[in-house]
Amino acid sequence: MKLSDRKTWNLRALLAAPTAFLLIFFFGPLLIMVVYSFLTPGIYGGVDWTFSHLNYGRILGWADTKYEKFDPVFLWIFLRSLRLAALTVLTCVLVSYPAAFWISRMPKARRNMAIFLVTLPFFVSLIVRLFAWVLILRPTGFLNQGLMGLGLTSEPLEFLYTDFAVIVGMTYVFIPFMFLPLYASIEKLDSSQIEASMDLGATRFQTFRKVVLPATLPGIIGGSVITFIPSLGNFIVPSVLGGAKVVMIGNLIEQQFLSARNWPFGSALAMLVMAAVLCLLLAQLKLARTTEERA
Amino acid sequence: MKRLLSLYGIAFFAFVYAPILLVVLFSFNANPINMMIWDGFTLDWYRLIFGMETSVTESSTYIDTTPQLYSAVRVSFTVALTTTAISTVFGTILALAVARYRFRLAGLYRALLMVPMIMPDIVLGIALLIFFITIGMNLSMGTIIIGHCTFLISYVFVTVSTRLAQLDLSVEEASADLGASPFQTFRKVTLPSIAPGVMGGGLLAFIISMDDLVITYFIAGTGNTTLPIHIWGMLRRGIKPEINAIATLLLLFSIAVAALGLYLRSRQK
Numbered sequence: 328m329k330l331s332d333r334k335t336w337n338l339r340a341l342l343a344a345p346t347a348f349l350l351i352f353f354f355g356p357l358l359i360m361v362v363y364s365f366l367t368p369g370i371y372g373g374v375d376w377t378f379s380h381l382n383y384g385r386i387l388g389w390a391d392t393k394y395e396k397f398d399p400v401f402l403w404i405f406l407r408s409l410r411l412a413a414l415t416v417l418t419c420v421l422v423s424y425p426a427a428f429w430i431s432r433m434p435k436a437r438r439n440m441a442i443f444l445v446t447l448p449f450f451v452s453l454i455v456r457l458f459a460w461v462l463i464l465r466p467t468g469f470l471n472q473g474l475m476g477l478g479l480t481s482e483p484l485e486f487l488y489t490d491f492a493v494i495v496g497m498t499y500v501f502i503p504f505m506f507l508p509l510y511a512s513i514e515k516l517d518s519s520q521i522e523a524s525m526d527l528g529a530t531r532f533q534t535f536r537k538v539v540l541p542a543t544l545p546g547i548i549g550g551s552v553i554t555f556i557p558s559l560g561n562f563i564v565p566s567v568l569g570g571a572k573v574v575m576i577g578n579l580i581e582q583q584f585l586s587a588r589n590w591p592f593g594s595a596l597a598m599l600v601m602a603a604v605l606c607l608l609l610a611q612l613k614l615a616r617t618t619e620e621r622a
Numbered sequence: 623m624k625r626l627l628s629l630y631g632i633a634f635f636a637f638v639y640a641p642i643l644l645v646v647l648f649s650f651n652a653n654p655i656n657m658m659i660w661d662g663f664t665l666d667w668y669r670l671i672f673g674m675e676t677s678v679t680e681s682s683t684y685i686d687t688t689p690q691l692y693s694a695v696r697v698s699f700t701v702a703l704t705t706t707a708i709s710t711v712f713g714t715i716l717a718l719a720v721a722r723y724r725f726r727l728a729g730l731y732r733a734l735l736m737v738p739m740i741m742p743d744i745v746l747g748i749a750l751l752i753f754f755i756t757i758g759m760n761l762s763m764g765t766i767i768i769g770h771c772t773f774l775i776s777y778v779f780v781t782v783s784t785r786l787a788q789l790d791l792s793v794e795e796a797s798a799d800l801g802a803s804p805f806q807t808f809r810k811v812t813l814p815s816i817a818p819g820v821m822g823g824g825l826l827a828f829i830i831s832m833d834d835l836v837i838t839y840f841i842a843g844t845g846n847t848t849l850p851i852h853i854w855g856m857l858r859r860g861i862k863p864e865i866n867a868i869a870t871l872l873l874l875f876s877i878a879v880a881a882l883g884l885y886l887r888s889r890q891k
Contacts, residue, residue, distance in 0.1 A: 458853070
């Protein structure tokens with residue numbers, strides 16, 4: 328009895344500091360943000376402590392006062408962010424899948440080295456990696472010089488400040504996020520199943536579609552979720568590579584905080600991002616459950 | 623098919639590394655106007671960022687930003703080291719408590735500690751900004767450190783938990799049976815065996831803290847520019863060759879830290 332008493336006390340003493348820290352500084356801010364999203368913006372920045380649902384109304388359609396009017400542009404920017412994030416996920420899968428497959432068939436020593444090399448850029452400063460793409464994509468950049476040198480174009484094409492630049496940038500930044508879960512599921516692939524499928528007369532494509540793809544689907548889904556979440560709310564990549572032309576929901580939120588100074592509206596926009604992330608995670612959970620039940 | 627796959631693999635690695643190598647290459651290019659045209663090897667850009675005299679410093683439009691760079695490096699290191707210390711201690715404590723004590727809330731802790739890792743960083747950034755302003759805390763280096771800790775504790779927690787899951791509980795029980803006090807058991811048995819996990823988590827926290835841009839951007843206030851924010855500011859003012867030199871040095875540093883992590887891990891196996 329005494330021993331277990333002491334254990335409980337040890338435990339409480341251990342947990343007190345980190346628990347208090349996270350409750351105050353992580354969950355506290357999130358709670359305040361939720362509250363702010365239902366408040367009225369003050370006239371000179373700041374906030375009036377009166378309840379308002381119009382921050383959401385401005386985004387979703389029911390606000391029609393003089394200062395708080397529904398504008399479809401917010402929803403449009405959100406949908407565009409969803410699209411750009413989805414395209415980033417798609418490019419990440421297409422780029423990483425064959426590479427993960429290739430690496431999984433290497434001898435063990437080389438395999439570990441290759442995985443290290445794929446994950447190494449993750450440790451390289453984000454802003455440095457994006458700067459590199461500015462150098463490549465800008466009008467006098469590497470890509471344009473190359474294309475003009477080959478005679479494919481007579482004047483520089485606009486790559487920078489386009490959707491293309493943002494997708495390339497996000498793909499580049501998030502490849503390690505996609506690669507690792509993909510690799511983990513591809514490595515577990517049973518090669519005898521592939522051989523059996525081929526022996527039984529299936530074509531390469533059929534084998535891929537019926538054997539390889541279903542077996543590696545959990546990796547694709549896992550990688551997609553953890554790539555999609557940071558892509559959706561991203562605002563560094565669109566501000567460096569998209570400029571003022573490619574505005575994503577992250578840029579819109581940033582503007583509300585640092586130039587428009589409408590914190591309640593910015594909080595409501597952030598809640599929209601949170602809602603999308605939550606839906607995605609719930610969908611993933613449900614998908615994982617159904618596949619488990621089937622297995 | 624196999625050859626096609628290998629060819630693709632090489633292209634993949636080229637895609638991953640060519641942009642980074644390009645930055646390194648350009649940092650040695652003497653051409654001050656067009657980086658794409660090679661104009662001979664130079665160390666001028668490196669001399670420039672350290673405030674030494676070069677051909678550019680004599681020009682009338684030249685503004686010396688060396689003090690800002692030094693200050694940014696100092697802020698970044700102070701923040702990263704403090705953050706690493708706090709989040710490593712807190713993350714390790716949480717991992718130990720959740721793994722070694724059976725209590726009702728253990729599952730809840732495990733689930734809630736995942737939240738900071740999946741939270742989009744812009745959401746956390748603005749939430750912290752609102753919070754600090756609302757409670758009347760001035761934005762400072764302290765707020766950056768608090769902000770970084772809120773999500774880095776989770777990274778350390780996960781790394782240490784993974785290590786704890788691989789360990790054999792019976793060694794700790796044996797130590798207790800043989801009369802060691804809980805503190806002795808912790809110091810002599812548990813701590814040495816989780817050390818690789820703790821160090822790995824700490825290193826990860828250090829790297830992420832050094833590189834964080836989004837959360838720092840919102841809660842730094844004025845006068846507490848970290849290195850990534852300093853570079854971002856330079857980028858917004860225009861592409862200049864000396865950015866290549868700073869980027870290359872930062873690149874070398876991150877690769878050295880990552881290599882150190884790998885080395886420590888291989889030694890402990």
